[in-house]
Amino acid sequence: MTPEELSAAITSALTASVDAGELAVPAEALPKEVRVERPKNREHGDWATNIALQLAKPAGVPPRKIAEVLTARLAEIPGVSRVEIAGPGFLNITVDAAAAGELAKAIVEAGTAFGSNTAMAGTRINLEFVSANPTGPIHLGGTRWAAVGDSLARIFQSQGADVTREYYFNDHGIQIDRFARSLLASAKGEPAPEDGYGGDYITEIADAVTAAHPDILAAADPQEEFRSHGVELMFAAIKESLHEFGVDFDVYFHENSLFEDGAVEKLLEQLKGLGHLYAKDGAWWLKSTAFGDDKDRVVIKSDGHAAYIAGDIAYFKNKRDRGFDLCIYMLGADHHGYVARLKAAADALGDDADRVEVLIGQMVNLVKDGVPLRMSKRAGTVVTMEDLVDVVGTDAARYSLARFSSDSNIDIDLDVLTKRSNENPVFYVQYAHARTCAVARNAAATGVERTAFDAAALTHATESELLAVLGQYPGVLAQAAAYREPHRVARHLEVIAGAYHRWYDVCRVTPLGDEPVTDVNRTRLWLNDATSQVLANGLGLLGVTAPERM
RNA sequence: GCGUGAGUAGCUCAGCAGGAUAGAGCGUCCCUCUCCUAAAGGGAAGGUCGCGGGUUCGAAUCCCGCCUCGCGCACCA
Numbered sequence: 001m002t003p004e005e006l007s008a009a010i011t012s013a014l015t016a017s018v019d020a021g022e023l024a025v026p027a028e029a030l031p032k033e034v035r036v037e038r039p040k041n042r043e044h045g046d047w048a049t050n051i052a053l054q055l056a057k058p059a060g061v062p063p064r065k066i067a068e069v070l071t072a073r074l075a076e077i078p079g080v081s082r083v084e085i086a087g088p089g090f091l092n093i094t095v096d097a098a099a100a101g102e103l104a105k106a107i108v109e110a111g112t113a114f115g116s117n118t119a120m121a122g123t124r125i126n127l128e129f130v131s132a133n134p135t136g137p138i139h140l141g142g143t144r145w146a147a148v149g150d151s152l153a154r155i156f157q158s159q160g161a162d163v164t165r166e167y168y169f170n171d172h173g174i175q176i177d178r179f180a181r182s183l184l185a186s187a188k189g190e191p192a193p194e195d196g197y198g199g200d201y202i203t204e205i206a207d208a209v210t211a212a213h214p215d216i217l218a219a220a221d222p223q224e225e226f227r228s229h230g231v232e233l234m235f236a237a238i239k240e241s242l243h244e245f246g247v248d249f250d251v252y253f254h255e256n257s258l259f260e261d262g263a264v265e266k267l268l269e270q271l272k273g274l275g276h277l278y279a280k281d282g283a284w285w286l287k288s289t290a291f292g293d294d295k296d297r298v299v300i301k302s303d304g305h306a307a308y309i310a311g312d313i314a315y316f317k318n319k320r321d322r323g324f325d326l327c328i329y330m331l332g333a334d335h336h337g338y339v340a341r342l343k344a345a346a347d348a349l350g351d352d353a354d355r356v357e358v359l360i361g362q363m364v365n366l367v368k369d370g371v372p373l374r375m376s377k378r379a380g381t382v383v384t385m386e387d388l389v390d391v392v393g394t395d396a397a398r399y400s401l402a403r404f405s406s407d408s409n410i411d412i413d414l415d416v417l418t419k420r421s422n423e424n425p426v427f428y429v430q431y432a433h434a435r436t437c438a439v440a441r442n443a444a445a446t447g448v449e450r451t452a453f454d455a456a457a458l459t460h461a462t463e464s465e466l467l468a469v470l471g472q473y474p475g476v477l478a479q480a481a482a483y484r485e486p487h488r489v490a491r492h493l494e495v496i497a498g499a500y501h502r503w504y505d506v507c508r509v510t511p512l513g514d515e516p517v518t519d520v521n522r523t524r525l526w527l528n529d530a531t532s533q534v535l536a537n538g539l540g541l542l543g544v545t546a547p548e549r550m
Numbered sequence: 551g552c553g554u555g556a557g558u559a560g561c562u563c564a565g566c567a568g569g570a571u572a573g574a575g576c577g578u579c580c581c582u583c584u585c586c587u588a589a590a591g592g593g594a595a596g597g598u599c600g601c602g603g604g605u606u607c608g609a610a611u612c613c614c615g616c617c618u619c620g621c622g623c624a625c626c627a
Contacts, residue, residue: 041570050569053607063607087570088607133627175627283625294553294623301625308627333621336554362555363621404563407555409620411562425575431589442586483567491564494574505582505591512585528586550589 001079001099002471003036006047009080010034013073014051022069029058036093038468042461045084045092046100046468052089063089100467101455101523107470107530108450115474115537120481121160126319127153129330130242130249131168134234135179136197137384138241140364140412141332146385147401147543148361149330150247151486154541159481164324167249171231172256172311179234180227183209187217187226199382205233241385245394246543253318255311263314264306267349268299271313276348286313291344291353313345320351328484329358336360359484361406367413383412392424395544399426402542403490425494429535430547432497436532437548439509440525446510448521450529457523462503466531469499473534477541486542493538500531 011034017023018030031054036047052067059066067085074083074091079099084092107114129149132142153163170176182196186206192198209229210216219225235252242248258264268284271277276287282302286309289296299310319327331338339360343353366373366383388397403425404410443449458467473492480488509524511517536546 035567037569039570040573044570048570053569056607090570170627173627281625285625298625303625305625307625311627333555335622335627337622339554360555360621365620408563409556413562427589428575431587435587435590437587439586446586479567487564491574494564498574501590502592504586508586510586550587 001095002103003038003047003475006077006080006093006095007034007036009077010036010049010051010070010074013070013077017069017073023055023059023061023066025055025059029055038472039092044086044090045082045094046464047093047095048086049091049093050089052085052091056089067091096456097459097464098456100464100471101458101527103467103471104458104523104527104530105453105455107533108526111533112537112540114533115477116158116160117474117478118160119478120156123161124323124325125156125161125163126166126322126324126327127156127163127330128166128168128328130247131170132238133170133175133179134231134238135175136199136234136382137201137386138238139382139384140366140388141361143245143385143388143397144364144401144406144410145330145332145361146242146245146247147398148406148486151398151402151489151542152330152484154543155477155481155486155489158477158541161481164251165247165249166251166253166319168315169235169252169254171254172259173308176227176231177223180223180230183226183230184223187222201234201237205230208233241389245385245389246398253315255315258311258314258318259306263318264310267314267317268306268310271299271348274348274350286345286348288341288344288348291347293340293344297341297344309341309345312342313349316342316346316351316356317349320355325355327356329356331358331360333360333362357484359406362409364401365409365411367411388412395430396424396426399429399490399542399544400424403487403494405485405487425490426544427550429490429493429497429539430544431550432500433532433535433539433546434548434550435504436500436528436535439504439528440532442510443521443525443528446517448510448517448525450522450525452519452522453526454519454523457520458527460503460507462499462506463524463527466496466499466503466527469496470530470534473538489538489541493535493542496531496534496538500535503527 014030014034018025031051034049034051036049039045039048052063052070055066056063064085067089070091071083071085074080074093079096080093081096082094086092127149129145130138130142132138138146150165153165156163178193178196181193182198182202183206185191185193185196186203187210192202206226209226213225213229216222216225268277271286276290277284277299278287279285283298284300285296286299287296297309298307299313301307316327329342339358342358343356346356347353392400458464469492473496476488476492480486507524509521509528511521539546
């Protein structure tokens with residue numbers, strides 16, 4: 001029995017109770033779903049609900065009174081062995097070992113599908129993340145989003161959503177010009193321009209471009225040549241890094257295309273027609289304050305060039321035209337001022353601002369000896385995705401970036417990483433999975449097979465605990481999707497790994513010495529394999545491998 | 551100044567979609583491998599959940615105020 005199943009049973013018991021006139025609760029006060037939680041204290045049963053406390057006020061009845069009414073009905077739920085009223089009105093529910101144990105079999109039979117859902121079926125999501133300018137390699141901030149974004153995409157997919165991973169390739173504007181000038185300077189053997197980029201990669205790309213085009217400095221517009229070839233090389237390198245990181249985008253969208261096909265121009269005309277643009281100081285402004293922004297924004301600069309936001313409005317329109325219901329943007333905290341602008345743009349287009357959802361991720365800082373290190377692209381002192389992967393590997397890099405809430409700043413201590421220490425919990429989870437595989441191998445070698453299954457044999461306290469946390473997994477996925485928080489998956493895997501290790505320590509799957517194989521052994525193998533499956537499924541959602549041996 | 555995120559164990563962080571005795575990893579100190587992987591497990595120590603009010607049966611969690619830190623507040627992208 002999973003908490004969701006129990007929740008559903010309690011909900012219908014509650015409804016039945018109201019229908020029968022035992023409880024007078026206004027319909028609007030009835031929750032769609034009664035929440036059940038795992039009590040911290042095992043003396044409080046397997047699951048508990050505070051529904052009686054919540055209904056006390058709207059029903060105008062003391063909570064314990066409501067609890068009493070519900071107790072009789074809850075006790076009749078198949079699989080429920082005991083219901084107790086505790087404290088101010090908690091309902092503590094104990095489940096039959098057999099009913100709880102059935103889950104092990106259900107998980108093994110569901111296989112890779114366990115935990116997935118169809119709650120988001122039919123929703124088309126455009127998830128845009130990383131979108132780093134092709135003026136340099138992906139730094140740590142982008143790497144964090146690559147890990148979190150890709151994982152979020154996988155979690156959405158587990159809930160049935162149709163997800164497109166998209167990378168907005170910013171190949172238009174002055175950053176790119178600076179990049180081109182930096183390449184040109186390098187090729188000429190000159191120092192990097194004051195507002196340009198430094199770092200070894202500039203030299204490497206400049207050399208590569210020169211090698212492929214020996215006469216490039218004699219071209220009519222060498223800077224333009226370096227721009228086009230350099231961006232191409234840089235972008236190929238970025239794609240390669242992402243690919244090795246396990247992140248492959250469905251769409252790499254070129255900002256330039258919005259200008260080339262006239263989409264931006266057309267859109268600006270449309271906005272003018274709607275009366276949302278006005279001219280001031282030689283520029284064209286979007287009246288974004290009318291749509292919740294804190295100030296109006298320039299869309300066409302007084303020099304006649306489009307401002308960045310112009311492309312972004314057109315891009316949003318483009319996404320909607322491609323049929324996406326929800327456009328999610330994952331931005332760094334240094335861009336959070338952009339949220340109101342994007343929503344205002346959608347609003348101005350006559351679209352629903354709720355189609356735009358912006359997720360803000362806090363910064364990743366480098367720390368050395370407890371002191372923050374300043375990263376500078378210009379000075380070339382950035383730590384890149386490749387650097388991180390070189391030191392800790394893809395699994396540890398992805399896991400350690402995905403296990404934190406995006407709301408938290410994270411500090412990465414290079415000394416700790418270079419020590420290759422076991423401080424990273426990814427090993428804890430992966431080791432648990434490897435252990436399940438070792439146990440399965442030993443079981444096979446000693447003739448323990450999943451022939452029989454006796455759910456009632458899973459009686460040990462650690463088995464009850466393990467089953468409970470495995471049962472929580474689908475709910476954790478649903479919440480991770482609903483709140484756009486992949487770290488919840490990682491954290492729960494750590495809980496499952498802990499429960500598994502404790503179970504492993506006291507409950508053997510294979511018999512000792514020449515003891516006979518019993519149904520207890522066989523049933524425990526089901527539980528072992530169920531755990532293996534859930535860990536593998538969860539690690540998969542994080543883009544981390546589930547090794548069979550370590 | 552305005553906006554926004556954070557402040558929880560020595561360190562790094564969960565918990566915040568109100569619940570019962572506030573958790574995990576790492577670090578420190580004990581203990582457990584003649585039998586499934588000790589990258590593990592058990593135990594100990596370690597907390598004014600930034601501070602002050604409020605809401606209620608109940609607040610780390612919600613509301614208000616304050617303090618500290620990060621990040622924004624362009625005709626840059």
